[in-house]
Amino acid sequence: MSTRLAAGGRLLDRTQPVSFKFNGKRLKGYAGDTLASALLANGQLLMGRSFKYHRPRSVVTADASEPNALFNLGKEGRFEPNARGTTTELFDGLDARSQNHFPSLDYDIGAVNAALSKALPAGFYYKMFMHPRPLWKHIYAPFIRQAAGLGQAPKARDEDIYEHYYAFCDVLIVGGGVAGLQAARVAGAAGFDVLLMEQSRFWGGRAPVDGAEIDGMPAEAWVNETLAALDAMPNVKRRARMMGAGVYDHGYVLGYERLADHDAPGPGPRHRLWRIRAQHIITATGAIERPLSFAGNDKPGVILASALRDYIANWGVSLGDRTVIVTNNDDAYRTALMLKEAGLDVPVLIDARAGGGGALADEAKAKGIRVETGKAIAKVKGGKRVTGIELCAQAGEGAKLEEIACDVVAMSGGWSPVVHLWSHCGGKLVWDEAQAMFKPDPERGPVGADGATFVSTAGAASGVLSTADVLADAQAQAIAVAQGLGAGVPDAPALPSAPEPNAAPMEPVWMMPQGASYALRSKAWLDFQNDVKVSDVQLAAQEGFESVEHAKRYTTLGMATDQGKLSNINGLAILARELGADIPSVGTTTFRPPYTPISMGSIAGEARGKIFQPLRKPPLHGWHEAHGAHREPVGHWRRPYCFLREEETVEEAVTPT
């Protein structure tokens, strides 16, 4: 059972209970909760069904990269499908329903597809529904249309209002983590007009959760101090709940501000689309943790190690009592330590690296946590929630060494920088072998009107992960940007110091165990949202879909609302291995805006209904009207086509008699 812990939850206000509805059932949460954290606090781990096989699913992340926890929100004129529970803030009266199941979340008929999964491999539709041709129109297409799609399309007219807003600034900073804050401080001190935006409602990113220490104080205190310093600068503006949706030519940026999604419907616009022109853009968008590919990694209770920390630290929620942690890097040890501190059990920490971890690993061992190095998860047991795992050797084929009971599995496969905004306008990537990640290549950035790079990355988005490196990178990038804009050597605030435990290098693990049998591979999920497994990508490669773009379209890896934020790198690593090529030569698919889906209403802005295309009237409009004019559309104008006498049709009026 997932539950609320007695203490903790730095974003919660436990004095303010909030009541909301899930599938018609009334539940309680607190102000500061997200829909996902509140559901977990109520013991509701099961949150949806998967797209193709209708497998039970729960959250894997705690942020915008969430593929599973999608909900229908509201009703009628305020209905919205596919809202991520992890980014939906809880408010009194929120009405959420799970989607993609019939008749109910617990008992879903579509789950029969899972039993048929052997008959439904990648490209099934292309192979199966070719012949005979007439069947396509009358049977296949209507059937697929019925079954396809996430959520439901809204039927009623949208009751909310939306607006566009135009803004100009010297330096636009996307991301309000410690890197973004430090960059804003430097650029602000240099006297530039700075706009800083953060997609969530809170500032500081991961640093406060991960227990970073900056300038001798806890990260949260440093964040608050920096925010106060920024607010004291009249040339720096900051907006929370505003996402950098896309970067376009010549410093044009779309910002998507969610003004009213966190509260019951009221007056004022719901979303505001910012159309910004910036001299220079700094993306401090952080990094996303990658899942590991082992059999059963999609079961409810399997979650990213960093997300599990988020739920404990931010919302005081635990997913279960016994958590097995599986990792290929040092970062996941933080999750083990945090769980211990919260009084929860960690039966084993499985480190796929034969050499094990660094300083954090020593700390974990000192706390009495059993650490198994060079091991892997052969498979996860359980149906609608994890009940245990089978331990095996990472180097082997998955022979069971031991069975360990647990109700949560926290996984960490390393980190991928969020390079979307860097890439939207042509920024190129370079493969970092040591950290197994694609990171921005500063030599080949997107160029502006003057031929110079107009986007810089700062912090984890540049591919540096320790707090000290993140701050140093943000400082250096911001100084370089200020100089590029003609500030001379800016009077930059001192670089904050941040101690960091010595970490052992991560080791890429693309398949777990590395020689997994077909049975295991066909249960190892890459893309949770589209139900793409390791075996599907391998099949695509076998069938000749060698280009990563072709493999994506054949398997649907990295499509739909999450656009492969978790799955892309894992998927192309499997593809590269299958093709016998190295990862950089396979390359990534193209990153296209927006970063996460934005509402159609915000794109339309005010241009809807009567003012979508205002009707233009000639001066004699009233006279025409009074004399029975039949009007014809001429562009934006309505001009009289003919004047009708009594009992006359238009055709008769214009036909000579």
Place this chain on the structure above:
Amino acid sequence: MLILQCPYCGEAKEETELSAGGQAHLKRYGPGSDDEDFTAYLFHRENPKGVHFERWRCAHGCGKWFHAARCTMTNEVFGTYSAQVSAPPEPLIKVIRQRRPGWRPPSMEGGA
């Protein structure tokens, strides 16, 4: 979303405030010319990957037509200049050569 500076009114205008007019420096072949020249003038256009000369109109500004030299690959703008010329001015050619070594100005004869 490009920004181009109108050489007449001096304003930097956004793409939505301008209207594009296609390839610049076409030599007109009118009545009396042979079919091949006329076809080329009417239909054949360059589609280069790299430096390109284009016509733009300052539609929501002074209303005048002007020329712009732009890289179609990176959207780098080398310069804008008067529409009252039949070939790009020499200083602009110099700028482009400096930024794109090895680039040769296309012959300004007709279409392709």
